[in-house]
Amino acid sequence: MDAPKQVPAVELRISITDTDPLIWRQVVLPETVTISELHGAIQKAFGWQDYHLFGVRAVDREGRPRVIIGGDDDVNESDTEAADDVRLLELIDPAQPGTAVEYEYDFGDTWTHRVEVIGPAKISENTIICLDGAMRGPVEDSGGTGGYANFIKVLGNPSHPEYLDAAEWFEMVTGEQAEDFDPAAFDLVEINGRLHQLGRRLWPGDPTSKDMESVFAPLLWLLHEAAPDGLELTSAGYLKPAIVKRAMTELGWDDEWFGTGRNERNVNPILRLRSLLQDWKLLRKLKDRLTLTPAGRRVAGDPAVLWDYAADCLAFPAHPADRVMTQLLVHWAVEGTPPPIEKRGKIIQMALYQEGLRAHDGGDIPLEWVHELSREIGQSMRCLVLNESPSWMSSLHGELSDAGLRFLLDVQRRMRERAA
Structure with missing residues (x-):
């Protein structure tokens, strides 16, 4: 090398x-x-x-x-x-x-x-x-140099009358434990890790044909399987168990899904993959078969065309709530710093509120709806191979691959340009 x-x-x-x-x-x-x-x-x-x-x-x-x-x-x-x-x-x-x-x-x-x-x-x-x-x-928002100096003094003295308030605030804004706070801590390895990730984001390079094929491997697999004559569906409208089993095996998802049954409605990765391709109007049900749409035929033979098509689909979902959720998930994946699980729902809820989205009674969208929205969008994004592992379960966890990072940065760019 x-x-x-x-x-x-x-x-x-x-x-x-x-x-x-x-x-x-x-x-x-x-x-x-x-x-x-x-x-x-x-x-x-x-x-x-x-x-x-x-x-x-x-x-x-x-x-x-x-x-x-x-x-x-x-x-x-x-x-x-x-x-x-x-x-x-x-x-x-x-x-x-x-x-x-x-x-x-x-x-x-x-x-x-x-x-x-x-x-x-x-x-x-x-x-x-x-x-x-x-x-x-x-610490962010600690009041400038004077405020931060006072914060250090308070957090360094558990008997200080303001200690509990300061500790609670620190844990809320940083996700760290107050007892672990050390103003003299300096971790050069951690800092250079952050700078390395910044360099990858600032100068990602252009996507290669290999990038395009790797990010969309699951989508291309099902599109190719549906060509040219479509896939036969069960009487209930699902993919047949044989194709579900083969998909799980060939996509490398078999070992991480519990159970031996291969009915599509019980195998969420394949159900989600098919639903995503239908939502993006690349596949459609035609009588008793799952067939390529004209757009599906166009992208199946050219990963570069699929890259452009998929980036637009992800960047511009039809519903405003889906758009807000996608923006957050893409941002967290690109930055590599998702908020703690226990805070994520509130952050999403606030973002939806700021976008003008309300529950039927005019109040905040309930957290159970927020969690369902996060699950739906997150599982759709798992159908893309965004890190080095092809695993469906880990697609939104861990460090993004160069290909995954390039794709999500392209999605972010499109979002910004549309908003400008």
């Missing part, structure tokens, strides 16, 4: 001002990064959650003051620039150690980071690495 290509990079020391002890990271990233990409690296290096707006102030290499804003769809002030449109090299010279720009995150708490040039470097392309640092990143 060829060694990774090395590209010009810049080494930066990034520190959060007015923290004592100082919270800092030493990071190397490609010198071609945009300010948005620098923002992503800072977020991952310090463990921020990217909940808030950010800005960069600098005097650029031409001596001009620059104000760059990110984290919102629009730049409203005429004297500010969008973070996607500005490259870091416009602001700093890697050959000038000691020069710096100011990065501010969360305009309420006002976390100011000094981004200082250490010097030029080399790095494997499409990667970002952290070399060193100190202290864990601050």
